Amino acid sequence: MNKRTKIYEGKAKILYEGPEAGTIIQFFKDDATAFNNQKHDVLEGKGALNNRFSEYFMQRIDLIGVPTHFIKRINMREQLVKKVEIIPVEVIVRNVVAGSMAKRLGLEEGMALPRSIVEFSYKDDALGDPLVSDEHVTALGWATPPELDDMIAMTLRINDFLTGLFAGIGIKLVDFKLEFGRLVEDGLMRIVLADEISPDNCRLWDIETNEKLDKDRFRRDLGGVMEAYREVAKRLGLLQEENSEIRDHKGPVLVSDNKD
Amino acid sequence: MNKRTKIYEGKAKILYEGPEAGTIIQFFKDDATAFNNQKHDVLEGKGALNNRFSEYFMQRIDLIGVPTHFIKRINMREQLVKKVEIIPVEVIVRNVVAGSMAKRLGLEEGMALPRSIVEFSYKDDALGDPLVSDEHVTALGWATPPELDDMIAMTLRINDFLTGLFAGIGIKLVDFKLEFGRLVEDGLMRIVLADEISPDNCRLWDIETNEKLDKDRFRRDLGGVMEAYREVAKRLGLLQEENSEIRDHKGPVLVSDNKD
Numbered sequence: 001m002n003k004r005t006k007i008y009e010g011k012a013k014i015l016y017e018g019p020e021a022g023t024i025i026q027f028f029k030d031d032a033t034a035f036n037n038q039k040h041d042v043l044e045g046k047g048a049l050n051n052r053f054s055e056y057f058m059q060r061i062d063l064i065g066v067p068t069h070f071i072k073r074i075n076m077r078e079q080l081v082k083k084v085e086i087i088p089v090e091v092i093v094r095n096v097v098a099g100s101m102a103k104r105l106g107l108e109e110g111m112a113l114p115r116s117i118v119e120f121s122y123k124d125d126a127l128g129d130p131l132v133s134d135e136h137v138t139a140l141g142w143a144t145p146p147e148l149d150d151m152i153a154m155t156l157r158i159n160d161f162l163t164g165l166f167a168g169i170g171i172k173l174v175d176f177k178l179e180f181g182r183l184v185e186d187g188l189m190r191i192v193l194a195d196e197i198s199p200d201n202c203r204l205w206d207i208e209t210n211e212k213l214d215k216d217r218f219r220r221d222l223g224g225v226m227e228a229y230r231e232v233a234k235r236l237g238l239l240q241e242e243n244s245e246i247r248d249h250k251g252p253v254l255v256s257d258n259k260d
Numbered sequence: 261m262n263k264r265t266k267i268y269e270g271k272a273k274i275l276y277e278g279p280e281a282g283t284i285i286q287f288f289k290d291d292a293t294a295f296n297n298q299k300h301d302v303l304e305g306k307g308a309l310n311n312r313f314s315e316y317f318m319q320r321i322d323l324i325g326v327p328t329h330f331i332k333r334i335n336m337r338e339q340l341v342k343k344v345e346i347i348p349v350e351v352i353v354r355n356v357v358a359g360s361m362a363k364r365l366g367l368e369e370g371m372a373l374p375r376s377i378v379e380f381s382y383k384d385d386a387l388g389d390p391l392v393s394d395e396h397v398t399a400l401g402w403a404t405p406p407e408l409d410d411m412i413a414m415t416l417r418i419n420d421f422l423t424g425l426f427a428g429i430g431i432k433l434v435d436f437k438l439e440f441g442r443l444v445e446d447g448l449m450r451i452v453l454a455d456e457i458s459p460d461n462c463r464l465w466d467i468e469t470n471e472k473l474d475k476d477r478f479r480r481d482l483g484g485v486m487e488a489y490r491e492v493a494k495r496l497g498l499l500q501e502e503n504s505e506i507r508d509h510k511g512p513v514l515v516s517d518n519k520d
Contacts, residue, residue: 060427063355064420065375095323115325157420160324164424167320170497237430 011037012050012200023071024083026196028054034219036128041218048076049229050198052238055079057162057197064161066154068193069181084181084194087143090121090129091151093159094175098203099216101175104131110210116159118152123179150191151180158193166204169235171213174203199229271297272310272460283331284343286311286456294479296388301478308336309489310458312498315339317422317457324421326414328453329441344441344454347403350381350389351411353419354435358463359476361435364391370470376419378412383439410451411440418453426464429495431473434463459489 005017007024014027028047033040051073058070069081094101094117101119102109120137121129138145155178166173179195195201199214206213212220213228233239265277267284274287288307293300311333318330329341354361354377361379362369380397381389398405415438426433439455455461459474466473472480473488493499 060424063423063427063432160417160420161424161427163323164320164421164426165428166424167323167421168425168428168496172323236428 012047013196018080018083022083024081025074025078026051026054026081027078028196032200032215032218032225034215036125039219043218043226045226046200046229049226049233050196050200051077051079053198053229053233053236054196056236056238058193060165061158061161061193064157066157066161066193067183067190069183081194082183082185082192084183084192086123086179086181086194087147087151087191088123089132089137089142089151089180090123091155091178091180092119092121092175093117093155093178094119095159095163096172096174096203096205098174116156118155147182147191154180154191154193162197162202167207169232170207171232171235172205172207172210174205176202199232204232272307273456278340278343282343284341285334286314286339286341288314288337288339288456292460292475292478292485294475296385299479303478303486305486306460306489309486309493310456310460311337311339313458313489313493313496314456316496316498318453320425321418321421321453324417326417326421326453327443327450329443341454342443342445342452344443344452346383346439346441346454347407347411347451348383349392349397349402349411349440350383351415351438351440352379352381352435353377353415353438354379355419355423356432356434356463356465358434376416378415407442407451414440414451414453422457422462427467430467431492431495432465432467432470434465436462459492464492 004025007015007017009015011033012029012031014029016025016027018024028051030042030044030047031040032043032046055070055073058068061068069084071080071082073079094113097105097107097111097113098109101107120132120134122132122136122142123129134148137143137148143151158178159173159176162176163173176197178193178197180191181194182189183192202214203216204213205211212222213232215225217223217225217228230239264285267275267277269275271293272289272291274289276285276287278284288311290302290304290307291300292303292306315330315333318328321328329344331340331342333339354373357365357367357371357373358369361367380392380394382392382396382402383389394408397403397408403411418438419433419436422436423433436457438453438457440451441454442449443452462474463476464473465471471488472482473492475485477483477485477488490499
């Protein structure tokens, strides 16, 4: 691997400068963290799987015309994306009560919400990504009102789309987190979906059994984290049925639809 | 089967009065028609499959909170639905150019549209379900402006949801037709999704090969109509893998998720 400039290292990804101006390489690490880094582990194969998941979802979201930062997957652990200015707001959609929302509001986990709820968190590890309202987002200048409107509209469309996509493979999309960025192209600035979409930042429950197929298995010490991620990948057709011959090569066998 | 009152017989369905006031039984026929009845055939098993498809999609659409007329499937060919006053407008969503749109506008079939387009047809067989604009719909009183707004908003959400659902099983949702009705419950009138959703009124192409998996196989004499419908059902998990033992019973083997 040739020398390259590290721009940023986060909990689950490293960003390097890309080969051309305006591009970035996202490297997916195997690290898993929870509760703002208080819990940490290395899950072999997670990086490669999340790289593939994110490629898949970003490409599929193109079907509904929502713009993303994604360009192409480069290899097992890396993908090329457009360089954007990340808006420091995590956008969370909740279809079913779970996690911090259950705790914060004293609601029972698993309760279907009468309608989907969009929440915002201020992206700041030192502060523990605190919940904020749309008022904070616009008054503190993290996003302008039109930018926030765009983010919400795209988020609701992505929610409908992903709810359908997961329903088709027998999975309930309980909640998920998105990040957006400002992209300047041809002198025009617009908001695009950035970061990643993977079981690291979605809650995914089997639609029949409510079995958790996401990072909550790690957060809550339920075991079988990678088995759950692989189950999701298998249902999406991203992973060949396991067989011992292939497994001898170690790690998941990814099915690529990258034609180049 | 006990005597019951036929309310209406259409090309692919018969409607009977339901067991309770405000309910209707939809009976799915095996008849296939095209080009406003100029072409007709009987496809064994189509009715049962479309009954199951429509149950599946109407139930799944509940995940995004869009209201439908569906109550429950009663048996292989019949489902119980709420009695609604059908709005005489077919709402068509197009994601990719195909069929009448390609012909009417001289566009190449298969061209992805820059954004999804919603079209309206006036439901009138004698007139050949002519294309109309939103102006006709509201000016001629088929729907009020707020009703039409509701229909369009629900249609766009259903489009995002179904596009995701089909993408998850490797199918491109090219276009589809919806019908809506007025439902009065607790003294309040609202618009709900009615009629059916099945490969009879969707264009579904395999995402890799563009193979047609819908009623165009019948319209265009491509053969393998029921095989295509069964392929869609299989990918949705509605149909068990065929095996000779089960096939001896004739017709498709449907997997029911009807718990009652």
